[in-house]
Amino acid sequence: DVKVTQSSRYLVKRTGEKVFLECVQDMDHENMFWYRQDPGLGLRLIYFSYDVKMKEKGDIPEGYSVSREKKERFSLILESASTSQTSMYLCASSSWDRGYSNQPQHFGDGTRLSIL
């Protein structure tokens, strides 16, 4: 069974802090994703990565950066946290079945981040 593990379930930080959210998957998936989930807005893609050291912007990358130094780990970084970044953050991973179809994404439990 695919396991996507996010380092923290709950996190409280202060405005202006640099915040790191970590995600690890154990299925050797090529693709990894970071979303934020807000009531009434659904899931919005922040960044994704389809290979080590590769990253692509999603729909709402402003104020965030990512790092993927190893295939199994994908980190989301809030450069200078603001109250507007208080949200639930979801990490996901998927494999790429070349030439056929996109494989389903597997999600972690999420990190509820509060910026005070």
Place this chain on the structure above:
Amino acid sequence: AQRVTQPEKLLSVFKGAPVELKCNYSYSGSPELFWYVQYSRQRLQLLLRHISRESIKGFTADLNKGETSFHLKKPFAQEEDSAMYYCALTTYGGSQGNLIFGKGTKLSVKP
């Protein structure tokens, strides 16, 4: 532009009643569609995908390309079906599996 629309934020039905969660999409090519579900205090998980043509937990969904819809249906709702449901779209040969999510529909099944 690719878009997924779930017109209902909240859908409330009684146990045993039929349920239909609506999903419409906008995409000019060949879409691949999914339904994801999130039960209370659980992680988001795949419910079904259109290419599998499966019935999961009694739910089915048919892709209607003419109406650009992928509605989720169940003939007899159960209380344990209460959850948040997201419709999602990706494209064949697209950017390594990116998903575009709708805003979600919260299903509440009353006893």
